[in-house]
Structure formats: structure tokens, C-alpha cells
Amino acid sequence: xxxxxxxxxxxxxxxxxxxxxxxxxxxxxxxxxxxxxxxxxxxxxxxxxxxxxxxxxxxxxxxxxxxxxxxxxxxxxxxxxxxxxxxxxxxxxxxxxxxxxxxxxxxxxxxxxxxxxxxxxxxxxxxxxxxxxxxxxxxxxxxxxxxxxxxxxxxxxxxxxxxxxxxxxxxxxxxxxxxxxxxxxxxxxxxxxxxxxxxxxxxxxxxxxxxxxxxxxxxxxxxxxxxxxxxxxxxxxxxxxxxxxxxxxxxxxxxxxxxxxxxxxxxxxxxxxxxxxxxxxxx
Amino acid sequence: xxxxxxxxxxxxxxxxxxxxxxxxxxxxxxxxxxxxxxxxxxxxxxxxxxxxxxxxxxxxxxxxxxxxxxxxxxxxxxxxxxxxxxxxxxxxxxxxxxxxxxxxxxxxxxxxxxxxxxxxxxxxxxxxxxxxxxxxxxxxxxxxxxxxxxxxxxxxxxxxxxxxx
Numbered sequence: 135x136x137x138x139x140x141x142x143x144x145x146x147x148x149x150x151x152x153x154x155x156x157x158x159x160x161x162x163x164x165x166x167x168x169x170x171x172x173x174x175x176x177x178x179x180x181x182x183x184x185x186x187x188x189x190x191x192x193x194x195x196x197x198x199x200x201x202x203x204x205x206x207x208x209x210x211x212x213x214x215x216x217x218x219x220x221x222x223x224x225x226x227x228x229x230x231x232x233x234x235x236x237x238x239x240x241x242x243x244x245x246x247x248x249x250x251x252x253x254x255x256x257x258x259x260x261x262x263x264x265x266x267x268x269x270x271x272x273x274x275x276x277x278x279x280x281x282x283x284x285x286x287x288x289x290x291x292x293x294x295x296x297x298x299x300x301x302x303x304x305x306x307x308x309x310x311x312x313x314x315x316x317x318x319x320x321x322x323x324x325x326x327x328x329x330x331x332x333x334x335x336x337x338x339x340x341x342x343x344x345x346x347x348x349x350x351x352x353x354x355x356x357x358x359x360x361x362x363x364x365x366x367x368x369x370x371x372x373x374x375x376x377x378x379x380x381x382x383x384x385x386x387x388x389x390x391x392x393x394x395x396x397x398x399x400x401x402x403x404x405x406x407x408x409x410x411x412x413x414x415x416x417x
Numbered sequence: 418x419x420x421x422x423x424x425x426x427x428x429x430x431x432x433x434x435x436x437x438x439x440x441x442x443x444x445x446x447x448x449x450x451x452x453x454x455x456x457x458x459x460x461x462x463x464x465x466x467x468x469x470x471x472x473x474x475x476x477x478x479x480x481x482x483x484x485x486x487x488x489x490x491x492x493x494x495x496x497x498x499x500x501x502x503x504x505x506x507x508x509x510x511x512x513x514x515x516x517x518x519x520x521x522x523x524x525x526x527x528x529x530x531x532x533x534x535x536x537x538x539x540x541x542x543x544x545x546x547x548x549x550x551x552x553x554x555x556x557x558x559x560x561x562x563x564x565x566x567x568x569x570x571x572x573x574x575x576x577x578x579x580x581x582x
Binding site: 135136137138139140141142144165168169172173175176177185187189213236237238239240242243323324325 | 435437473478529545548
């Protein structure tokens with residue numbers, strides 16, 4: 135199919151883009167890499183009156199590390215992380231995640247900010263940013279504000295972003311020597327959206343862990359019970375999988391307002407959480 | 418309707434398109450280069466893959482107006498390119514195509530693999546091809562062809578690697 139008719143603007147600055155967005159009151163969509171919005175336009179799942187093309191704004195391309203934080207413009211593409219043009223402040227986790235997103239032709243265009251703002255429940259970056267304690271700078275003509283990445287997504291394809299607001303930068307704290315991570319993605323074929331995706335991050339210096347689970351039927355959630363169980367484990371052994379299973383069940387039953395996962399979903403979530411935990415504990 | 422200028426296969430071209438027109442449709446219908454194929458139109462099948470500023474991208478997911486000023490190379494644009502000539506020879510020898518619908522996208526992806534990943538083994542070639550669907554060949558011929566091209570172009574280096582433990 136082909137998209138509906140829309141007007142097209144390619145502003146030369148971030149301020150101009152924000153003014154255009156504010157003037158459209160929800161009738162415009164921002165286009166960065168277009169690897170999620172493009173299919174939605176072609177399938178007419180998105181029918182905007184205006185496309186604001188921010189794909190060439192240099193202001194969204196900056197990459198710097200300052201005060202132990204990687205500050206990355208929202209327009210940085212996945213391939214830049216895959217190829218190491220962005221410092222991997224998470225000891226290899228960022229590169230692993232980037233290389234597993236869709237296909238090279240998509241990674242050359244798709245952006246990290248776009249992936250976060252699109253908020254697909256099965257997307258790769260949101261759980262990683264949550265697990266790493268990243269922060270996002272959001273901007274509109276009215277204000278700038280900084281939120282935790284964990285606060286961004288409120289449901290399937292929905293976020294706390296106001297109609298006139300965009301993600302400007304992503305801030306990821308540089309991990310210490312004590313970081314151990316595990317990442318496991320279950321999907322029908324390599325590069326496909328995840329049926330289940332788990333990120334485990336263990337901070338050996340602070341004896342803390344964070345676990346985030348996501349997937350087609352599961353908007354990304356922190357799993358505090360599972361994290362507590364994993365933080366107490368010194369190394370991997372097979373009898374730990376029952377402790378993980380019990381903790382995961384406690385976490386999944388706690389999210390009372392969401393429908394309970396089906397037995398199939400529960401089984402693949404247990405597999406991805408267990409394998410991610412094993413990787414983190416054996417690395 | 419907007420005016421668009423871009424570099425297409427080394428030549429500066431101008432044309433017109435609505436904002437909603439994809440780069441793939443602009444290439445095919447305005448520029449009349451029908452070697453770029455449009456399959457799924459949502460980024461899954463890979464048939465429309467072209468090189469933009471030297472990197473493979475989906476031309477069905479890029480608006481033609483977004484490609485203003487960019488360097489676009491389609492399957493018609495490799496006349497004097499030795500790497501592509503070697504890939505095509507291998508595709509012929511290894512029976513890496515049958516109906517040919519996926520082939521323009523396969524060639525763009527193969528070109529990227531040969532240029533970017535000189536050490537790629539069969540496993541890596543397979544995973545790099547995961548964004549290009551072929552319903553005829555079962556992929557084996559395509560993987561053979563890319564491996565054979567890599568061996569031809571980077572032969573000595575690759576033999577060293579294979580002999581290493």
C-alpha cells in the first residue's frame with residue numbers, strides 16, 4: 135500500500151522542528167530514520183497530515199562522554215553503535231543489542247531515539263535503557279525536562295511524550311568494572327521482533343541487579359523480585375533456575391492491571407530470563 | 418508535488434514526486450529504472466534494498482523527498498565496478514538466483530558484506546542475509562556465491578584465517 139497524502143517539512147534546526155511540531159497539535163509526526171514510521175505510513179496505520187523530517191539534524195547526532203555519562207543525540211543510528219562509533223559505556227552490551235536489531239539495511243537508518251519514542255513493546259532499546267538506568271532529555275518549545283528511561287513507556291506504542299515534545303538526548307551512565315550483563319532475545323528468526331527479551335545487569339560493586347523483560351505481549355517491565363534473587367547469586371548453577379522461576383512468577387503476578395501472561399508466554403519469558411541470568415552470572 | 422534532485426548511479430538527476438512517494442517508486446516510476454523491486458513495502462523482504470551514500474538501505478521506507486542530495490546506487494549502477502562484477506560471476510556459477518525478484522536486493526546486500534566483512538564465514542553470511550527473502554533458491558546458492566566472492570577477492574587473508582586453529 136501507499137501512504138495517505140501529507141505535507142512535508144525538513145526544518146534546518148531543532149528549534150524550527152519543535153515550532154512546527156507545536157503548531158500542528160498532534161496532526162504531525164516526526165520522521166527520523168523511518169524504519170518504524172515508514173511501515174506504518176505504508177500500511178496506513180499512521181495517517182499524519184504533516185511529516186517533519188528530523189533525519190538530518192546535526193543537533194541530534196552528537197556523541198560525547200562527560201562526567202561519566204555517555205550523552206548521545208536521539209538521531210544516532212543503530213549501526214553507529216554496532217560499529218563502535220559510539221563508546222560502549224556498558225562493557226559491550228550496547229554493541230550486542232545494536233547488532234541484533236532487524237537487518238543491516240534497517241540499522242543503517244533506524245535511530246535510537248526513534249525506537250524509544252515509537253515504544254513498540256518488542257523493541258530492543260527500551261529494556262536496555264531501563265536496565266542501565268539511562269535518562270532522557272525531552273524537549274518542546276515550552277520546556278526541557280529530564281526523565282528516567284523507565285518512566286518513558288506507558289503502554290503499547292504509548293509514552294509520556296506530549297504532542298509537542300521529542301526526545302533530544304539519551305544519557306547512559308558509564309558502567310564500572312563490576313558490571314556483568316546478560317541479554318537474551320527469543321524471536322521467530324534472527325532480527326525479528328522479540329517474543330521475549332530479557333536484559334540482566336548486575337553491579338558487583340554495589341551488589342545490585344536490574345532485570346527488564348519485554349516482548350510482543352509484554353511492554354517492558356522491571357522485575358524487582360527476579361533482580362533481588364539474581365543479585366544474591368555468586369555464580370551460575372542449574373539449581374538456581376527454580377529460584378529464578380519462583381521470583382519471575384511473583385513479578386509477573388504483581389502486574390495486576392495487565393492480563394496474566396498465557397502459559398506459552400510465561401514459558402518463553404522464563405527461558406529468556408534464565409538464559410540472560412546465566413550469561414550475566416558466567417561472564 | 419515537490420522537485421527532487423539526487424545523484425542516481427553517479428549522475429545528478431532531477432524529478433518530481435509527492436511527499437508521500439517512496440524512493441523506490443521515484444526510482445522506478447519517475448526515473449524509469451525498474452531494476453529496483455518492490456515486494457512487501459514495509460521493510461521485511463529486502464527486494465528494494467539500494468546503496469545510499471554507500472550503505473544498504475530500504476528504498477521502500479525512505480521518502481523520495483528525504484533522499485534529496487543523496488548518492489543513490491541501484492542495480493543498474495555498477496558498470497565499472499570490479500567487486501560487483503565478481504559477485505555477479507559467482508551468482509551465475511553458484512545458481513544463486515532463479516526468478517530474479519530478490520536479486521537486486523541480494524546483490525546490494527552481498528556488495529555490503531564483501532566490502533564491510535572480508536572475514537565473514539558462512540555462519541556470518543547467513544545471518545547478514547536475514548533481511549533479504551528468497552522464495553526460490555533455499556539460500557544455499559546465494560551463500561555459496563558470496564563466500565566464493567570473498568575467497569576470490571580476499572583469498573590469501575581468508576586462507577590464513579581458515580588454517581588458524
